[in-house]
Amino acid sequence: MTANSSSNRRVGVVGLGVMGSRMAKSLLRAGYEVVVYNRSPQPVGELVGAGAVSASSPQEVAKQCRIIVLALLDSKAVETVVLGEKGIVHGLSPGTILIDTSTIGPSASIGVAGKLRAKGAYFLDAPVSGGPEGAAAGTLSIMVGGDRSAFDESREIFSKIGKNVFYLGESGSGLRMKLFNQALVGVYFVGVAEAYFWAKKMGLKIEDLQRIISMSWGDSPVFRHVASTVISGDMKAGASMRNLEKDLGIILQSAKDDQVRLTLLELADRYISKAAEKGYEAYDASMLYSILDEIRS
Ligand SMILES: NC(=O)c1ccc[n+]([C@@H]2O[C@H](COP(=O)([O-])OP(=O)(O)OC[C@H]3O[C@@H](n4cnc5c(N)ncnc54)[C@H](OP(=O)(O)O)[C@@H]3O)[C@@H](O)[C@H]2O)c1
Incomplete structure (x- = not known):
């Protein structure tokens, strides 16, 4: 060539x-x-x-x-x-x-x-x-x-x-690796949302969480993204619910084709789909913590 x-x-x-x-x-x-x-x-x-x-x-x-x-x-x-x-x-x-x-x-x-x-x-x-x-x-x-x-x-x-x-x-092998990555990302987003929802009730401050968790095992790029997005207040920042919903759909279909059940991701998919259905699809998935009551009902 x-x-x-x-x-x-x-x-x-x-x-x-x-x-x-x-x-x-x-x-x-x-x-x-x-x-x-x-x-x-x-x-x-x-x-x-x-x-x-x-x-x-x-x-x-x-x-x-x-x-x-x-x-x-x-x-x-x-x-x-x-x-x-x-x-x-x-x-x-x-x-x-x-x-x-x-x-x-x-x-x-x-x-x-x-x-x-x-x-x-x-x-x-x-x-x-x-x-x-x-x-x-x-x-x-x-x-x-x-x-x-x-x-x-x-x-x-x-x-x-x-x-x-x-x-x-x-062909396709880059995407297979990416889907594995997104399977983890989907679980992290929902996990961070639930933990932060609870942290607020405990009176923990996002700035403290950002500083301390970044040096602890709970750290992840998703956690850091959520913390900085919450601090900036810009919930149109970029990792949209629409993209995550689409990725979870691809993952669950591919896993089904392989006769594999991914139960945590099924739950993540339910939450994200409900958020999209309620009009949050263009928002960053960082905001999940603030609508947990709405999407779990
Ligand atoms: N955002 C992230 O954090 C992130 C990270 C890694 C990978 N990704 C992946 O990267 C890709 C792009 O993500 P993004 O965040 O840039 O999404 P985005 O902001 O929603 O942009 C999507 C783009 O696709 C175009 N598009 C949608 N439907 C179309 C159609 N039927 N025909 C022609 N163009 C169409 C849109 O055009 P219009 O402007 O006309 O709608 C826009 O240019 C996605 O597959 C996403 O999963 C995203």
């Missing part, structure tokens, strides 16, 4: 939500020419202000870029952007590499990878972990599955959005 270096200094980013907009900024900071597209126009202006170039469709991004990063909500979004009308598949040339950082089901990802392979293009499943903080700092953990040579060719881009980048093998 070969590529000239000037085309590799240009990269597309499709999906400018919480994660994609931050990854696009990391790539701009690293000196890349970044071509962006988002379904709704709102987030595009800020990126263009930061130096990105706006494209009118995913197809147009593919005409201009040999490597394209996707940061989309779910498998429906990925299939629409890649295979739909004015999708990437209609603008790409052979050798194009798609780096899909979205968390979607492995089988959906393998399906898209197969369709792109038939066009001579590569689709890497490259889900990330580290939240909005990691995306902003360019320190995400990235778990990659798919063609090895496409991964090798994309290493420099991975190094600008992530700090710990792991190549795991065939």
